[in-house]
Amino acid sequence: MTKPKWLLLGGETLLGKEIRELVEEGKLPVTLSLASAHPDDIVLAPGEEDLLVMQPLDKNTIEDADVVLLAGTMEAHKRALALAHALPQRPAIVDAVCDFEDLPESVLRAPILEKEPVVAQEYSIHGLAHPAAIALARLMSLLHTQRPLRSSVVTILEPASERGKEGVDELHQQTLTLFNFQQMPRKLFDAQVSFNLLPRLGAEAQVSLEVAEHRIERHLASLLGPLAVPLPSMRVVQAPVFHGYCLNIWLEFESRPSVDEISGWLKDAGLDVRGADLEPGSNMGVAGQSGITVSDIVEDRGNARGIWLWLALDNMRTRAETALLTAGLLSRKEAR
Template identity: 30%
Template structure:
């Protein structure tokens, strides 16, 4: 049977997000993807792409030639440096870095926020994984419900360098040695933080701002107060939410409606954590009714941030391809 065929370029192919994206593209059953892998310092590295070994090439305008879709899964600075050259090649752009959020004509596109009339755009951005997790879980709530959320972000949100530094800090602290702090601007291992130290290369404030901005656009009129916290974990985004249900709202019915293909509600001793969410395609949820005088419910959420970002990027690419003539491969 003939399958749809498209050529995709991944900028940032050796980042954790780029690797996850390549895996999902290769696992796609209804689309055959011809992959070109680009990166900066990792140019020349050989990496697996499904059953095929590919050489990572440097990021140049020539690397965008012939692409149907170009994914930016790299640092925001590299996205800003190269995205206009990618647009000039006529490709559809999917930005996973958050760098193009404020660009004119860039469309935030997710299964939660999709209008076929918007497909005149050829530059799309994916929602921050934490914002997508919250907005997907809270869909169906009335607009007068008040939600308070604390989101715990993993090191992988900031890329491979942050993961490496968290590992190095952990080893250094356990062996009573001095620890590196270039990425976090201070200690992150064994520590919960709501801000990074001066001179940190990772921008925590920008992450929190991105979650709030995307959540406002995805959650529409919901009233959500949110604080982000940096957690000393490598993967998996988690969140603690309190939903203050308005008078007359059937909270029990809403809770019963939560389970879906994308949301798994767990009970009893079943684990809901960043660790148990890793490798899962669903949002894990545990609920607990409020015990005080307020009518409401606590939700504890966990999701694989890399999987969520890659799945949303693949959705964007498929919608962009609807605008483009496609070939088939046997």
């Protein structure tokens, strides 16, 4: 049987690296090739341990692929999409960073939450749901099934790696310059992120926490809407960490279950639930781990229906796993 051919754009990015590692670790029965944003030459891109051989992004490269995974720059993604549109038989497109979610042919994907096959047009773009939206949707849908929710409030602590290698590098350089009493770089965030918590970034920032909030809200509405789960109120806060999301969550139930009941329901669903005898979930603790860690489940002393809990997940691992699950489903569909 011929192995499906997957083409990864952005193999040198943080997300691309995570996808490559998961394919290798899982020994997935696919042929994974890398493509650069350049149309003419084979590119040797620096990886962490060796050079990555990246094929030129041209018609032949796209035409040879069964699935194209977009994990690079917007410029490269636009070129890949234009090349795919010009082909009589297009490859399936997995938009791992949701660059094209506003296009009418884009369909939101979160395979871990999909109980029925997704109905999509033949040449749809499969955009991945935000990792925080996937985690919240999974948690809230599980609990709502057991005991109806009335309302919820979520504070999302966002890591620098959500801005790619540039975000990680700027946080690192800010930390170094602070210790050396030098002027810190602010090109990306236009604010001091190191040793700081921020509800918004600087006026000249290349990124925006508000954009992240709106994206998570949109994705949650799509994931939870069909289940009639009340949508949470939320804020995204920039955290001075490199990797991993942490979420502080308040849930109001119609009738509050016990902490033991909540822990049991989540454990039965396969979540990593940490009791008081274990270390709490943290962005460091979930690094390189799959799934969701929930800890510090406590009753709200000021509200008889309220529960507080803490949730942590690896943002890059969640995105990469969602990308591979989506690509696998599309490959299976193509093989039929």
